[in-house]
Amino acid sequence: MIVGFLCENCGQGAANTAGVLRMKYSDEINIVRVPCAGRVGAREILQAFNEGAEAVTVVGCCFGACHYSDSNLIALRRVRIVKKFLVEMGYSTHCVTMYTARAAEGDTVVGDFEDVVALKENPGEAPCPGGEE
Ligand code: FES
DSSP states (O other): OOOEEETTTHHHHHHHHHHHHTOOOOTEEEEESOOGGGGHHHHHHHHHHTOOSSEEEEEOOOOTSSSTTHHHHHHHHHHHHHHHHHTTTOOGGGEEEEEETTTTTHHHHHHHHHHHHHHHHHOOOSOOOOGGG
């Protein structure tokens, strides 16, 4: 299972565009709609792992286009902090990612989802938290 936190403006908008265009993405992606990527922090990401997620991604608006000032930059900083925490715990940094998208770009978010699935399946030398045997 992969948890994708999508901001309701561009992230969810891009996923909606992908749906309108009948683009397909992995059914491993479980979308959690959030008002803004900036609402996602270490607590939400770690809770997703604790509840069985093998990878977590955050998709927000492009930098400079967040509807809540620069909150997507705050989200990026938080994702980077969680990556460091995962390394300390012996896990791969590839298990948590952040992407940006424009609402009209369904193909962008579908490509992001494909990247997340690929990284989850090949996280490198360390496993993802939920992916251990
Ligand atoms: Fe989309 Fe803030 S509203 S990232």
